[in-house]
Amino acid sequence: MNRSARLPRIGVLANADSWYFQDLQRAARGKALLERLEFSSLQSRIGAGESISAETILSENFDAVIVRTMPLGSLEQVVFRMDALAGLERQGVLIINPPKSMELAIDKYLSLSKLSAAGYRVPQTHVCQTWQDAMAAFEEIGPSVVVKPIFGGEGRGIMRVEDADLAHRVFKTLQQMGQIIYLQKFVPHPGYDLRVLVLGERMWGMRRTSADSWRTNLSRGASATLAPIPDDVAQVARQAMQTLELSIAGLDFLPDGEGGWYLLEANAVPGWKGLSAACDVDVAAELMDYVVARINDQRKAPYPSGASGPESC
Structure with missing residues (x-):
């Protein structure tokens, strides 16, 4: 089958029991073929060109890789994982999010430093x-x-x-x-913050409220409701995505009590279970449509220098 005619093949770096991988599988039906990958199985062989695999050679079998988990590891493990993803990107595999962007967002110090240097309001x-x-x-x-x-x-x-x-x-x-x-x-706040999920040109907002804690993480019992995104927050969210060169991210904003907002951080591997329910949006389907569209655009473009792309099957 010709490469341009078949369904896209997408690898998802996810835990074995990942709800998000199951949600993506559901959303991918008829659009793409998904396969779960393990970070620990990434390996590379260098000699006659670089070959990066996870049981199979990834550049020959996958059009894209979605990162849905970022497991703990030693400094060497973390660095190699990012290097391997960067190698796949050089070989023409679409990585969501790009490795360099994930490195920025995962490192709270580095990302906050870059956001502050770009003029965004962040906590001291x-x-x-x-x-x-x-x-x-x-x-x-x-x-x-x-x-x-x-x-x-x-x-x-x-x-x-x-x-x-x-x-x-x-x-x-x-x-x-x-x-x-x-x-x-510590920035005093009225018991809630605003999570803005940005995917390409689209965004959704939810208010996360905690009645008995200053932390508003849904995993810690906070509640989520649909929230309008103020124009100034939407503008900062779009610009911050460009600054960090992210494709998808969850941006956390905290009200300052005076009508303004602090940008707390950007999550490059954002969850969407609570947001999907709060905003009545199928984020997994939106993400699959976004990735498939990016793959189709990439198929029309020539491969980067030195990259041959996946073989026809």
């Missing part, structure tokens, strides 16, 4: 390596700060610190563990 943040420097920052930007891991999501590892003695113990422990100390000034 201090990143350091010693407990002494962290205490000095706490005294300056406190008396209430939020301590976060640079890598991570869904509210894991995040804590609010308001007491100097507790801050001293937390910062010392993080240093002893070899962790970077990342603290942000």
